Amino acid sequence: MPEHTPASEPASAAPALVLHDAPLSGHAHRVRLFLSLLGLPWRSQVVDLKAGEHKRPAFLAMNRFGQVPVLQDGDVVLADSNAILVYLNARYAPDPTLWLPADPVGTARVQRWLSLAAGPLAFGPAAARIALLMGRPTDEAAVARAHALLQVMDAHLATQDFLAAARPTLADIAHYAYGPSRRKAMWRWTPIRRCGPGWPASRPCRASCPCRARGSACWPERRRDAP
Numbered sequence: 001m002p003e004h005t006p007a008s009e010p011a012s013a014a015p016a017l018v019l020h021d022a023p024l025s026g027h028a029h030r031v032r033l034f035l036s037l038l039g040l041p042w043r044s045q046v047v048d049l050k051a052g053e054h055k056r057p058a059f060l061a062m063n064r065f066g067q068v069p070v071l072q073d074g075d076v077v078l079a080d081s082n083a084i085l086v087y088l089n090a091r092y093a094p095d096p097t098l099w100l101p102a103d104p105v106g107t108a109r110v111q112r113w114l115s116l117a118a119g120p121l122a123f124g125p126a127a128a129r130i131a132l133l134m135g136r137p138t139d140e141a142a143v144a145r146a147h148a149l150l151q152v153m154d155a156h157l158a159t160q161d162f163l164a165a166a167r168p169t170l171a172d173i174a175h176y177a178y179g180p181s182r183r184k185a186m187w188r189w190t191p192i193r194r195c196g197p198g199w200p201a202s203r204p205c206r207a208s209c210p211c212r213a214r215g216s217a218c219w220p221e222r223r224r225d226a227p
């Protein structure tokens with residue numbers, strides 16, 4: 001039951017946020033990634049999927065679909081990874097419009113990618129991966145869906161640095177666990193290792209990043225800065 005406490009927090013403060021979690025879950029990973037980027041203290045409550053804990057009454061009372069992740073924040077209990085991202089952003093991000101733009105076009109662009117994360121990403125790369133992890137026969141239909149999606153994402157990321165805006169948004173967070181591949185543009189795509197406005201000081205880019213000398217946000221430097 002690991003606890004994650006930012007350096008600025010006293011070690012004794014019990015995290016109010018509890019993530020009902022599974023270490024290999026990509027859907028849970030997107031929540032863990034965002035919790036970490038926001039620098040929030042949280043605690044992981046691992047759900048034993050192999051033992052079927054997620055289908056027992058105690059868990060079903062939190063999520064009738066019997067799936068991780070589920071976030072508990074005091075009296076608030078939320079299921080569904082994308083819904084949790086939206087909640088954490090609205091509730092805790094210093095400037096929620098950085099991760100989810102407030103203008104109509106910006107909001108819609110992020111929402112489009114969240115829908116793709118709940119559809120083609122879940123039934124493509126995520127489904128193909130779970131078959132592999134479980135030692136099941138290759139899920140050919142899922143593999144075909146994965147290739148179709150990743151091809152579109154790769155073409156998209158060849159012309160822009162991030163999925164939905166000029167900076168990382170919830171769209172990138174939602175896709176990152178299952179998305180990266182050795183495709184041309186995608187291997188350089190990352191919503192992490194960044195700095196600039198709204199970026200948590202505890203998660204800076206590396207010291208050699210050109211943005212340090214320039215004193216500005218570093219994400220437009222992604223290609224030159226790529227390893």
Ligand SMILES: N[C@@H](CCC(=O)N[C@@H](CS)C(=O)NCC(=O)O)C(=O)O
Nearest residue numbers: 025026027066067068069080081082
């Ligand atoms: N729409 C859900 C999907 C979550 C999901 O598929 N979780 C998987 C783990 S990655 C799970 O709990 N699978 C167990 C099951 O469906 O029985 C979300 O975004 O949170």
